[in-house]
Amino acid sequence: MIEAVGLTKRYGDKTAVYNLSFQVRPGAVTGFLGPNGSGKSTTMRMILGLDNPSAGSVTIGGYPYRKLPNAARQVGALLDAKAVHGGRHARNHLLSLAQLSGIPARRVDEVLGVVGLQDVAKRRSKGFSLGMGQRLGIAAALLGDPQVLLFDEPVNGLDPEGILWVRNLMKSLAAEGRTVFVSSHLMSEMAVTADHLIVIGRGQLLADMSVTDFISANSADFARVRTPHTEPQLREKLAGALTEAGGHVLPEQDGALRVTGLPLPRISDIAHEADVRLWELSPHQASLEEAYMRMTQGAVDYRSTTDQKAGLQQPLPPGAQPPMPVPGQGQPGWYAPPGPQQGYAPPQPMPGAAPAAAAPGGPYGAAPGTPNPYAQPGAPAAPAAPAQPPAAPAAAPQASERPAVAPQASAPTTTEDAR
Template sequence: MIEAAGLTKRYGAKTAVHDLTFEVRPGHVTGFLGPNGSGKSTTMRMIVGLDRPTSGTVTVGGRPFRQTPNAPRKVGALLDAQAVHGGRSARNHLLSLAQLSGIPASRVEEVLDVVGLRDVAGKRSKGFSLGMGQRLGIAAALLGDPQVLLFDEPVNGLDPEGIYWVRTLMKRLAAEGRTVLVSSHLMSEMAVTADHLLVIGRGRLLADMSVREFISRNSADFARVRVADDAAGRTGELAAAVAEAGGRALKEPDGALRVTGIDLPRISDLAHKADIRLWELSPHHASLEEAYMRLTQDVVDYRSTDDELAGFTPPEDEAHPLDTAPGPPEVPEVPAQGWYAPPPPGQAPPQTRSRP
């Protein structure tokens, strides 16, 4: 288990990590998410003793990494796949690590098989592709057969087969009762790989909860509705009927309605009663990407001036003309990307959640 309490790291006047308290438990794949510059890599470096905390503590199995006997056989980490002497072959690189940690040479051949590099084990690593370098880094992390594993962007440079392999490997390691912490920017992968999430922004903890709970708390499901004869103003009529029934209708850029607060059968009944033909009535279930974007939109440090997400959260007194339902407005209009989902009416998502 990895435990952090009040973990803080400052570099001069800049605070890279601020008062992080969390646990990474065995038996689960824990996703470690956050925008660039949020402090993920710094946190992982403190876990494995490469950086000393300014204040607070972080332990692995109840001890700081630097005080853990024969640490490489208990903790494996992939933090920088390029940290390899390019003149060494893959096999010799792993053999040197094994000798430093008292690991049998036979284990090197085992991990070469696991990561699929046996056929190129005698080649110098400087000729490796990015994906091959990632596999070699994963092999080094697995070398000591550790109970605690940390991976920073493990699928970087891998092809679809390699990504699937890493996903399966992470799940298998966790199923064996190991502690697995994975940092990644690929939300689609985290959605199908991680069981639990730690999300940080500008060095602060934003969320600590299961993937399902994270999506539920930071997004909302909705129905997408398109009226057949919109030129006759029927979209507005349906929006008014939805509002009268206790729902909320928001107009999307393409003219469709985004409806929350009532289910699809009720929307269909309202349209039928008003003699409004529908071309589309489809459910939309929130994704991890949507929930993540909603939570972290205000803590992104690097954003293009052309980015349509910049400042897309509207002032609370703005509302779309079709949004006639009482209560605080959600958004005046859905951004063109189509994946932003507003929070449930009248409810703001919590910023931090501790695990029970």
């Protein structure tokens, strides 16, 4: 059993883990959940003696990891699948670990077969894919046939077959009475693998309970009711009857009703008494992902903002000259999309007609100098309107003085641009 008591870890003025206490019991798969930066990896490193806690303690079977006799035979861990010498063969990597811990060499071949790498045992690990590296790391964790196992993102990089294999492996290890502690961000996988959850946020404990209790405690179950969409009056009639019976009714965007406070049989009876036909009456229970998002919404450090693409297109300053025609403008098949917050683009001139002068702000509101992604590569540019002589010395420069737009301006010039 793993037991943490008041576990705290500080790095300078940053507190990664604070007063964390929990137990990981044998015979069950315990999921370790939390947002990025919540302290999961730091906690696992302290369990394995790789980092010293600033306060508190963590033990395995009653002893700190560093005081366990022949710890490799009692604790197996996968924290970083890339922590392998790339020049070593897979078998030699495991063989060196076995020799350091007094494990027989035959065990190396056994675990290679367990993880499915027996056919590539003599390949150098630097040529392994991410999934193959994960399998090699799991083999290293199983090498000493330990009673306690810790895995950090064990299904990272695995294909569906590999994910199913890891899921079954975790369950079988726990069924043998071992302690299995798994950190993962895949809520759908944790929902079908873990029996118990430990959830932390910003280094502090948020939840320590079974998966079922966690979902129930962090979600609101409700009934979904739908009436014939051709008879909206029935929907209103049913909503009124359910409200009178003590239910709480909320309309949904697709026309259904969300009902809380009443069991499904009671809702069915009320609909029957009101002579309302039902097209749907179904229970809804939140998924682990929904419950997790609700629990940790206040402990997320990194949030996305709206991509303000329109802010990249600045209007022309007053009096600025319009840009030169975009290559391909006026040619058959040329099209410019409407600018931000604009409607239908005006029709293009017929082939052979003189091209219209570009409007300020670029064609149809596009930013000046913006390449046209719809221009046909290599299409010749339409002729510009004849330049007018300047009316005064302060007037705008002649068309010949304006920088010409290269025909390939819309083509990417670097590999990064092409992406």
